[in-house]
Amino acid sequence: MWLLLIVLLAPPTGIDRVTVLNTLTTYEDCQPERNRIGFEMAERYPYESDFRIVCEFREANPWLLPVHHEHSASRLFALIPRLPLAQ
Template identity: 65%
Template sequence: MWLLIMILLNTVPGLEKITVLNTFTTSEECQSERNRIGFEMAAAYPYERDFVIACRLNPKQIS
């Protein structure tokens, strides 16, 4: 299971540093959605660089 996450690079009171946005079965599905959201966020907030959108393998799935 792949997690699409947003990582805040600055501390924001009341918000978690890492937020799970969605889950996916494959890394390809996750990367596709990461790219879509990344492009939309860059267009909507062109001067904001205090977050990262990333795909990570769910640590609970690793054995």
């Protein structure tokens, strides 16, 4: 499963460092979404560089239970506390 992640490089207290924005079946599906969100974030927050939007492959995880995002019910996300990033 490919995860579209936002990674906060310096998260505030109480916010997880890694948040899943969406789950996708292939890298080819993930990459355009990563680009779209990355460009939109760069446009809206031009002076913020303390986050990364990445596609990462992970085996299916029973702890990963997507929930509806409060601002857009068609988008899924879930919190994954303390997951190490792939190198």
